[in-house]
Amino acid sequence: MNYIAERAQLRQTQLVELIEEACRHIEPSEPQRELAKQRYEGVGAWLARSDDWLLANIEIRLQGSVAIGTAVKPIGSLEHDVDLVAHVPDVEVAISPALLKQRIGDRLRANGKYAPLLKEMPRCWRLDYAGEFHLDITPSIPNPECRLGGELVPDKTLKDWKASNPLGYRTKIERRAAIQPRIRLIAKAADSAMAERQVEPFPENKRLKGLLRRTVQIAKRHRDIEFIDDKDGLAPLSIIITTLVSRAYEFCARSREYDHELALIVDVLEWMPNTIEQRVVGGRTEWYLWNQTTAGENFCEKWNKHPERAVAFFDWHAKLVNDVKQLAAAQGFDALRRLLVNVVGSRPANMVMDSLTEQVSVARNAGRLSVTKPAGLIIGSAASATSVRANTFFGDRL
Numbered sequence: 001m002n003y004i005a006e007r008a009q010l011r012q013t014q015l016v017e018l019i020e021e022a023c024r025h026i027e028p029s030e031p032q033r034e035l036a037k038q039r040y041e042g043v044g045a046w047l048a049r050s051d052d053w054l055l056a057n058i059e060i061r062l063q064g065s066v067a068i069g070t071a072v073k074p075i076g077s078l079e080h081d082v083d084l085v086a087h088v089p090d091v092e093v094a095i096s097p098a099l100l101k102q103r104i105g106d107r108l109r110a111n112g113k114y115a116p117l118l119k120e121m122p123r124c125w126r127l128d129y130a131g132e133f134h135l136d137i138t139p140s141i142p143n144p145e146c147r148l149g150g151e152l153v154p155d156k157t158l159k160d161w162k163a164s165n166p167l168g169y170r171t172k173i174e175r176r177a178a179i180q181p182r183i184r185l186i187a188k189a190a191d192s193a194m195a196e197r198q199v200e201p202f203p204e205n206k207r208l209k210g211l212l213r214r215t216v217q218i219a220k221r222h223r224d225i226e227f228i229d230d231k232d233g234l235a236p237l238s239i240i241i242t243t244l245v246s247r248a249y250e251f252c253a254r255s256r257e258y259d260h261e262l263a264l265i266v267d268v269l270e271w272m273p274n275t276i277e278q279r280v281v282g283g284r285t286e287w288y289l290w291n292q293t294t295a296g297e298n299f300c301e302k303w304n305k306h307p308e309r310a311v312a313f314f315d316w317h318a319k320l321v322n323d324v325k326q327l328a329a330a331q332g333f334d335a336l337r338r339l340l341v342n343v344v345g346s347r348p349a350n351m352v353m354d355s356l357t358e359q360v361s362v363a364r365n366a367g368r369l370s371v372t373k374p375a376g377l378i379i380g381s382a383a384s385a386t387s388v389r390a391n392t393f394f395g396d397r398l
Helices: 002-027 031-049 064-068 095-107 168-178 182-196 211-226 238-255 259-274 300-306 307-328 334-345 346-366
Strands: 059-063 080-087 117-118 125-129 133-142 151-154 161-164 277-281 284-288 369-372 376-381
Touching: 002 211, 002 259, 002 334, 002 346, 031 059, 031 095, 031 125, 031 133, 059 064, 059 168, 064 080, 064 168, 064 238, 064 284, 080 151, 095 117, 095 125, 095 133, 095 151, 168 211, 168 238, 211 238, 211 259, 211 307, 211 334, 259 307, 259 346, 284 300, 284 307, 300 307, 307 334, 334 346
Parallel strands: 080 133
Antiparallel strands: 059 080, 117 125, 125 133, 133 151, 151 161, 277 284, 369 376
């Protein structure tokens, strides 16, 4: 491998680590996740022990971003949302959404611990743990018309049921996330490592984990930054972002090969809108993004009532792709910091860059920063490693 190619490989490897670390800063921390788990299990147990005949066989489970591993903390807040489904499996559609919701609310209100935290939302009940997170509990019943095990949840007026399938959606995301993309850089490193077994391999736990989920988190965080002052409901819904990223990831990972992970991320982001269906009806554009796990749920239905939301989505998407492309091509620490801020926000970007600067400086001063062909940039020593000169792989001196 020549010097220019090796330098480019090392830069991409370092960028991958930076994105992974930034994503850890924008998602709920382990203590937050553990606390949410305890609250979730407590609420579930309380509802499950109800003596109300209507709730006798109630099932409590997670749905949404926490369930599928794509949660992103709101900007400037420690709070995040945890979505629950309160599914009653043996109830017919004849029951009204309002009645089932009322019974669940009555049960929660009967607990002195939950009553002060309880807030009624249009379709669900919310337990608001101020400064921590809130639990949204949505009633659901089986959908007899869905062959895929779908459910029915209340519409916002509580007058009717609408199709959904949180469990099926979660399963589909997990299946897509398990698809292994073809990355030439990783394959070459593995081949080289076989030939040079004396070289310490690049630590597996420092490579980007869960490309699909991380790409969703990148897109959602960028959305939050761009729509920080949104008061008109123009920000693209998380379900739309997650669905488009997961479909694009499946297509790209199955049909293409990439030099490195960042090339895949960029391609996935570019490909996102390709599965949105566009129709012209009576001279008016209509948009459709069907839930593939149940019949009749169009994630873009609000675009057809508010076409400005479609415009906002495509404008935002163009900026997202451009910002991530610029990040992938970053040269120099100052530029890298600025471009990372555009994608994940100032606090996570500064934390990551400050940490990187300190690690590289300490390692270089100690003579522990080196390069190996299969491993790329490593902190430590290994046979066949070459000491790094006094500059970074982004072109700046430290």
